[in-house]
Amino acid sequence: MAASVTDELLQLNQTLLNAIISGxxxxxxxxxxxxxxxxxxxxRGQLVxxxxxxxYYFDLPGTPQKPAKVVTMSQPHVRLLGDSGAVLTYVRLNQxxxxxxxxxxxxxEETRVWQKMGGAWKHVHFHRSTHT
Structure with a gap:
C-alpha cells in the first residue's frame, strides 16, 4: 500500500511542478x-x-515562461507521516x-509537505533553497 501512496504523491507533486512552469x-x-x-x-527569508x-507570480506578464521548460524531480524521497501526511524532498532540475x-x-532543493484532507492530498508547506 505504501508504494501506491508514494507513487500517487510523486505524481501529484509532478503535476504541481508542471503547473508552476506552465503558469x-x-x-x-x-x-x-x-x-x-x-x-x-x-x-526574502520571511515565512509566507x-x-x-x-x-502574483502566476499573473506576471510573460507567464508561463517561454520557451517552455521541463522540470524533473531528481533523487526524490517520500517520508509518509501516518495515513494523512507526507514529506517529499528532491533536487528540482529546470531545463x-x-x-x-x-x-x-x-x-x-525543495521540501514539500502534503496532508490528506477530506480524502484528497493537499500541498500545505514548502521550502525551496537556491544556490548561486
Whole structure:
C-alpha cells in the first residue's frame, strides 16, 4: 500500500511542478491548501502564508515562461507521516533555453509537505533553497 501512496504523491507533486512552469494557476490552486506556508527566495527569508503571494507570480506578464521548460524531480524521497501526511524532498532540475536558444539547466532543493484532507492530498508547506 505504501508504494501506491508514494507513487500517487510523486505524481501529484509532478503535476504541481508542471503547473508552476506552465503558469496553470487553476491546477496549482486545486492542489494547494488555501493556508499554504512557505520559505522561498522570493519571500526574502520571511515565512509566507496563503495563496496571494504565489498568485502574483502566476499573473506576471510573460507567464508561463517561454520557451517552455521541463522540470524533473531528481533523487526524490517520500517520508509518509501516518495515513494523512507526507514529506517529499528532491533536487528540482529546470531545463530551458537561454536567450540565445542554447540549453540550460538550473537546480534548487525543495521540501514539500502534503496532508490528506477530506480524502484528497493537499500541498500545505514548502521550502525551496537556491544556490548561486
Amino acid at each position: 496553470d494557476w487553476a491546477t496549482y490552486e486545486s492542489l494547494c491548501d488555501p493556508s499554504i506556508t512557505c520559505f522561498e527566495a522570493e519571500a 502564508a496563503g495563496m496571494a503571494f504565489h498568485k 530551458s533555453l537561454d536567450s540565445a536558444g542554447g540549453p540550460q539547466t538550473s537546480r534548487v
